[in-house]
Amino acid sequence: MADPQPDNLLEVRDLVTAFDTDAGQLTAVDGVSFPVPRGRTLGIVGESGCGKSVTAMSIMRLLPQPMGKILSGEVLLGDTNLATLPRNEMRSIRGNRISMIFQEPMTALNPVQRIGQQISEVLLQHQDISKAEALDRSVEMLGKVGIPSPEIRATEYPHQLSGGMRQRVVIAIALACGPELVIADEPTTALDVTIQAQILQLINDLQRDLGMSVMLITHDLGVIAETCDEVCVMYAGRVVERAAAKEVFANPRHAYTQGLLNSIPRLDGKPKTELNIIEGMVPSLSELKAGCRFAPRSGREHKGHLLTERPSFEEIAPGHWVEACPVCTRA
């Protein structure tokens, strides 16, 4: 975290993603911009329905078809704009230079295919190697993600493994081709805390050893605090705050970030006392307003143009960006 201006592996600029539904076109991601620094971990935090996963799916170009579309904006990996890349070219990047770790380890794996085969599949797709070589590499990957007796496990099926072990397999698949960026979408949400600790440590260790960037999507601020260098806080399809993790926790400027941090019960808190709350709930996509979207829950009065014009996204301190609604960022 020493140098203030690390070079960026990937940059998302003004990304707008929408879904066609019976109720019309709904914008799930509304002009989101952030860089993913090289070799670092970027956390994306927010409650359900705030657009975290849709952002990830847009970068991966895995939006459900034909409803989901990227309407505008860029996803720059070096000079390549992934948002407009033809499908076959995207295929050579996905799983190879950028890969993904999914939330639900059971549904992310094919139940009727041996684990070794599932890892080989990625290798065979992207590298010019024989099946036997691919299988050897798969066994090696399984060892790397800490699965005991990998030769035997490679011949087994997903149902023979526990949840934690399955998630390790998903990680092995994601890392098989040595990607530059791994997007982990709630990788530990379905796991128990002791297993979560194992998996987060594994991701951290592998990141250090392989020098990749990680984009970690979670709703757990504890996970963010322990694993991320940078944090984007999302609310209702927009990034409301972005800064170094330490800065976000020590000096949150947006009312939503503050509310989120204040509302979680803490282990060192006073028991049986009233918790701080954020009133109301996350708005649904069909009722999003143009202005400050946190206005109805902020408990602060918003007037006039604050409700009708989108607040600008400003750098209020070096590296600390905030959606500068004057009411929500008031000290």
Add this chain to the structure above:
Amino acid sequence: MNNGQPILETDHLQMHFPVKGGIFRRAVASCKALDGVSLSIAPGETLGLVGESGCGKSTLGKTIARLYEPTGGSVKFEGTELAGLPRSELRPFRREIQMIFQDPYESLNPRHTVGAIIEEPFVIHQMGTREERRQWVADLLEKVGLPAAAAQRYPFEFSGGQRQRIGIARALALKPRLIICDEPVSALDVSIQSQILNLLMELQRDLGLSYLFISHDLAVVKHISDRIAIMYLGKLVEMGDSAMVYENPRHPYTKALISAIPVPDPTHVPERQVLEGDVPSPIDPPPGCAFAPRCPVRVGDECTLRVPELVEMEPGYWLSDCTCCVTKDASKA
């Protein structure tokens, strides 16, 4: 704290499910979901129950509510034995013990209006006239912070947090004394979670309820509970005052569990004790201390030879008497 009679007391409660196999579907083994659980809850108290998935937390809740008939041990509600009681005699106790479930999407009948859902307990217990019941439903909705108009609407029209409020209103309908909260906030977003926790604490203050609060989230449990019990593979391993268990855990599993929780503070340097392996299967639990295969301070053969018991080490503080916990110097990993 425990002056007078506890509202609920279990003694060596057992729930073994048969595992069927072979062509005749005979019981070939048993799944020891609860294997001798003893605990008590005082009036107006919250006992938090923490453990990982598959450790038997939910089974304990359901067995206490007599949704399962226990296969051994006793459950006493204010001194009356519930285990083995026939259905008809159980009915009055059904009013006293209610449950709130984890998934607010699946625990409400989608075809009933919210009013009908909350009214159902009154109908089952043949209480009040239609007009009275309507008034009670409106009162309950108000108590949990929903508008009276919600009674005419269907569950799908509500968000997760609001549905959980509906579930709470239903649980409160018969004025129970004990509510078993089975992961009531696990499916909710952070900002909604704190709203529901506040509601539960407020209702407890106003109505003098007792809670058995089941969760895998130790931070949530610690916040809401007076006492905490830690469960591992069908057995309690440590139980005591919540601050005491958290600040000075003595069982190696409790220590690992507490150290595994990510702390929302980037300046905090975790002294993490990452446990190896997974929770073993309750069908074929390891011999002796069930935690031994993962235990970082395993002493040796003794651990696999003797099944540890939960004993009261000091008044109100219970600990599994496995060798590694009891020997003080070995407990420092």
